[in-house]
Amino acid sequence: MSSRSISIDIEAAPQKASLAQTDGEAIIAAADVHKTYAGAGEPVHALRGVTLSVARGEMVTIMGPSGCGKTTLLNCLSGLETIERGEIFVEGRSIHDMPDTERTDHRARRMGFVFQFYNLLPVLSSVENVELPLLLAGVGQRESRDRAMQALENVGLKDWAGHRPAQLSGGQRQRVTIARALVNDPAIVWGDEPTGDLDSTNANQIMDLLEDLNQRNQQTFVIVTHDENIGRRANRTIHMRDGLIEGETIHRELRS
Ligand SMILES: Nc1ncnc2c1ncn2[C@@H]1O[C@H](COP(=O)(O)OP(=O)(O)OP(=O)(O)O)[C@@H](O)[C@H]1O
Ligand SMILES: [Mg+2]
Numbered sequence: 001m002s003s004r005s006i007s008i009d010i011e012a013a014p015q016k017a018s019l020a021q022t023d024g025e026a027i028i029a030a031a032d033v034h035k036t037y038a039g040a041g042e043p044v045h046a047l048r049g050v051t052l053s054v055a056r057g058e059m060v061t062i063m064g065p066s067g068c069g070k071t072t073l074l075n076c077l078s079g080l081e082t083i084e085r086g087e088i089f090v091e092g093r094s095i096h097d098m099p100d101t102e103r104t105d106h107r108a109r110r111m112g113f114v115f116q117f118y119n120l121l122p123v124l125s126s127v128e129n130v131e132l133p134l135l136l137a138g139v140g141q142r143e144s145r146d147r148a149m150q151a152l153e154n155v156g157l158k159d160w161a162g163h164r165p166a167q168l169s170g171g172q173r174q175r176v177t178i179a180r181a182l183v184n185d186p187a188i189v190w191g192d193e194p195t196g197d198l199d200s201t202n203a204n205q206i207m208d209l210l211e212d213l214n215q216r217n218q219q220t221f222v223i224v225t226h227d228e229n230i231g232r233r234a235n236r237t238i239h240m241r242d243g244l245i246e247g248e249t250i251h252r253e254l255r256s
Helices: 068-079 100-110 126-136 143-152 170-182 200-217
Strands: 006-009 025-035 044-055 059-063 087-091 111-115 186-190 219-223 235-243 242-248
Touching: 025 068, 025 186, 044 068, 044 242, 059 068, 059 200, 068 087, 068 100, 068 219, 087 143, 100 111, 111 170, 126 143, 126 170, 126 186, 143 170, 170 200, 200 219
Parallel strands: 059 219, 059 235, 111 186, 186 219
Antiparallel strands: 006 242, 025 044, 025 087, 235 242
16 A cells, blocks of 8 residues: 655754645645643643644644644644644634634634544434534534434444434444534544544544545545554654654655
8 A cells, every 4th residue: 555655854854844745735734833831830832843734635644652742733723722833824824813703613614523522422312413513503403414414324324323422332433423523524624543442443444434535525634643553544644752743754645
């Protein structure tokens, strides 16, 4: 599967590291992003000047030791958290310069999240969980239900629409989360260890699904993982350490 695998040392080639794989449009472009958390003790400089770009339709994984800033990076790129310095453009727009309401709206319409802490609501069935973002966005009940059913079908869970999360396996639950993330047909899907709780068989099935969606719909995926086997299934892995990008590995070219 892997046609080429290269590593770029950011010390040796700071200009080349972490640029999008094609010369085409970068759907995400970040330059010199800094993020500090001020807590009770010493401030934590979680991002110390991150520069990267991701091409539309690319699947990128982000890897690095615990605490190196991966979740912080996703939160900053998606506009969930503010930044102190630097710039982030998503689909050509500077997300941190947008008014709050516009940023929230942009996120709801253009982004999907598969985060472990984005739990499913236990009292709702699969289809009710999946249709919730649509109902909240003001889509009518009938259309929301139809689209939620379609999204469940896309992840192979049509027959489990009426089940509640407690009646599903871990892998099935994560599929419901993915259906919910994708029901709005987002341009970008962010995943923070989407396979973290799953055994390797289930993890690979989830990755098959994400890969299929990525290729079928040209959606862009940015996925944090600790698992090398998951990491190398992307077009490219970005390696982080200590609040910085230290290099990248290209696994397969993005088809343009
Ligand atoms: N809300 C917060 N307040 C204070 N410090 C934080 C906060 N969130 C993260 N940090 C700190 O910022 C640094 C980066 O954290 P982050 O969660 O981004 O790491 P990570 O790479 O996702 O780690 P893991 O692989 O364990 O999930 C850590 O030192 C962490 O303690
Ligand atoms: Mg994390």
